[in-house]
Amino acid sequence: MNAFSNDPDVYRTLLESTRAIPWKIEWATMEFAYIGPQIEQVLGWRQDSWKTVGDWASRIHEEDRQKTVDFCVAQSMQGADHEADYRALTADGEMVWIRDVVHVVRNPDGSPQALVGFMFDISERKKAEDKILQLQKELEALSYQDALTMVANRRMFDTILEMEWTKARVTAQPLSLVLLDIDFFKAYNDRHGHPQGDACLRQVARVLDASASRTRDLCARLGGEEFALLLPATGVLAAQEVARRCRKLLAQAAIPHGGSAVSEWVSCSMGVGTVVPGVHDNVRAFIETVDRRLYEAKHGGRDRIVGGPA
Structure with missing residues (x-):
C-alpha cells in the first residue's frame, strides 16, 4: 500500500481516467501547474493552452465571467473551499455548463498557496434543471x-x-x-x-x-x-x-x-x-x-x- 500511495504515476492515471477534469493553480504566479487532458474532450482547448488564470477567465461566457471570477477570487483569498457554476466557451464557439469544485491549499500563516480542484461538465444536468423550471413555470401559469x-x-x-x-x-x-x-x-x-x-x-x-x-x-x-x-x-x-x-x-x-x-x-x-x-x-x-x-x-x-x- 505504501508503494502504491507514493507512486505519482498511479495518482495521475487515476485522475486522468475520470470524467472530472483535475487542475492546479499556483497562487503566487496565478499559473496552471496542471490541468487534466480531459479538458480537450470537453472544451476543445489544447491541454497546453491553459497557462494562466487569464486563460481560464477568458474562456468563461461574458455574461458569467465577472461574477464568477470575483466570487472565486474572494472565496480563495478567505481560504474558503467553494463551488462555481458557469458557462464555458469551447474552442469552436459552443457553450458548456461547468461546475468548478475548488479546494484552497493554505500556507502555515493561512494565506493561499495553491488552488486545486475539479471541473465537471454539468450540461445535461442543467438541461434537465431548465426543463423542470420550465414545467414549474407552466404549472404556475396554469394555476x-x-x-x-x-x-x-x-x-x-x-x-x-x-x-x-x-x-x-x-x-x-x-x-x-x-x-x-x-x-x-x-x-x-x-x-x-x-x-x-x-x-x-x-x-x-x-x-x-x-x-x-x-x-x-x-x-x-x-x-x-x-x-x-x-x-x-x-x-x-x-x-x-x-x-x-x-x-x-x-x-x-x-x-x-x-x-x-x-x-x-x-x-x-x-x-x-x-x-x-x-x-x-x-x-x-x-x-x-x-x-x-x-x-x-x-x-x-x-x-x-x-x-x-x-
Missing part, C-alpha cells in the same frame, strides 16, 4: 388560468386586484370593476346540455376578453357563470363604455338561448363600479358595492347594466 375558458381564474383576479388597488391608491388614479352573470344560465344548461353550456362559457369568455383590450385590463372567470373585468386607470364613463361594448359584442355573437326569459340569445347582467382608492377605502367593500349592483341588474329584469361611481 392562475381557468381551465375551461382559458381566461384568468379567481386566484389571478384576487392577486391582480390587490396589486392594482395599491397602485391606484398611490397614483390617485381611478380603478373600475365590472361584475357580470350570464342570464338564466341554469336554464341554458337544462335546455341545451352541459357540454353546450361549457361551449357557451368559452364563447362568452372570448367576447369579454376582447372587450378588455388594453394590456393591463383583466378578464377573469370567478366561478360558474360569473365573470369580472378589472379595468385599471379607467374612469366612470370609460368603464360604462366597456360594459356597453361587452353587451353589444355578446349580442353580435348571437349565441342561441332557448331557456331565457329576456332574449332568444345569451345575454348578461352587469354591475359596474369605479373608485379612486383612499387610505381608508377597503377593496372588499368596493367589490361588495359592485356585487350589489350586479344583484340589482339581475333582479331589475336582467340583460342590463347598473353602475356609476362606487
Whole structure:
C-alpha cells in the first residue's frame, strides 16, 4: 500500500481516467501547474493552452465571467473551499455548463498557496434543471388560468386586484370593476346540455376578453357563470363604455338561448363600479358595492347594466 500511495504515476492515471477534469493553480504566479487532458474532450482547448488564470477567465461566457471570477477570487483569498457554476466557451464557439469544485491549499500563516480542484461538465444536468423550471413555470401559469375558458381564474383576479388597488391608491388614479352573470344560465344548461353550456362559457369568455383590450385590463372567470373585468386607470364613463361594448359584442355573437326569459340569445347582467382608492377605502367593500349592483341588474329584469361611481 505504501508503494502504491507514493507512486505519482498511479495518482495521475487515476485522475486522468475520470470524467472530472483535475487542475492546479499556483497562487503566487496565478499559473496552471496542471490541468487534466480531459479538458480537450470537453472544451476543445489544447491541454497546453491553459497557462494562466487569464486563460481560464477568458474562456468563461461574458455574461458569467465577472461574477464568477470575483466570487472565486474572494472565496480563495478567505481560504474558503467553494463551488462555481458557469458557462464555458469551447474552442469552436459552443457553450458548456461547468461546475468548478475548488479546494484552497493554505500556507502555515493561512494565506493561499495553491488552488486545486475539479471541473465537471454539468450540461445535461442543467438541461434537465431548465426543463423542470420550465414545467414549474407552466404549472404556475396554469394555476392562475381557468381551465375551461382559458381566461384568468379567481386566484389571478384576487392577486391582480390587490396589486392594482395599491397602485391606484398611490397614483390617485381611478380603478373600475365590472361584475357580470350570464342570464338564466341554469336554464341554458337544462335546455341545451352541459357540454353546450361549457361551449357557451368559452364563447362568452372570448367576447369579454376582447372587450378588455388594453394590456393591463383583466378578464377573469370567478366561478360558474360569473365573470369580472378589472379595468385599471379607467374612469366612470370609460368603464360604462366597456360594459356597453361587452353587451353589444355578446349580442353580435348571437349565441342561441332557448331557456331565457329576456332574449332568444345569451345575454348578461352587469354591475359596474369605479373608485379612486383612499387610505381608508377597503377593496372588499368596493367589490361588495359592485356585487350589489350586479344583484340589482339581475333582479331589475336582467340583460342590463347598473353602475356609476362606487
